[in-house]
Amino acid sequence: xxxxxxxxxxxxxxxxxxxxxxxxxxxxxxxxxxxxxxxxxxxxxxxxxxxxxxxxxxxxxxxxxxxxxxxx
Numbered sequence: 161x162x163x164x165x166x167x168x169x170x171x172x173x174x175x176x177x178x179x180x181x182x183x184x185x186x187x188x189x190x191x192x193x194x195x196x197x198x199x200x201x202x203x204x205x206x207x208x209x210x211x212x213x214x215x216x217x218x219x220x221x222x223x224x225x226x227x228x229x230x231x232x
Contacts, residue, residue: 171206172191172192172193172198173191173192174189174190174191174200175189175190175191176188176189176202177190187201187202187203188200188201188202188209189201189202193211195213195214196211196212196213196214197211197212197213197214197216197217198210198211199211199212
């Protein structure tokens with residue numbers, strides 16, 4: 161868990177992709193934590209999967225919009 165009992169830190173505001181169907185399938189959730197983007201599997205809950213800087217996240221999302229991995 162990212163913020164244990166008695167922690168004064170607020171829990172991150174997690175959000176799901178607009179492509180998530182909400183049927184309990186596979187979904188990655190994202191949140192911001194300072195200058196970083198944090199990722200987790202919705203089935204795992206508060207267990208962090210990855211943390212990346214904002215520039216890396218922008219590069220990733222732009223590549224996805226262009227059709228990555230097929231895009232040059």
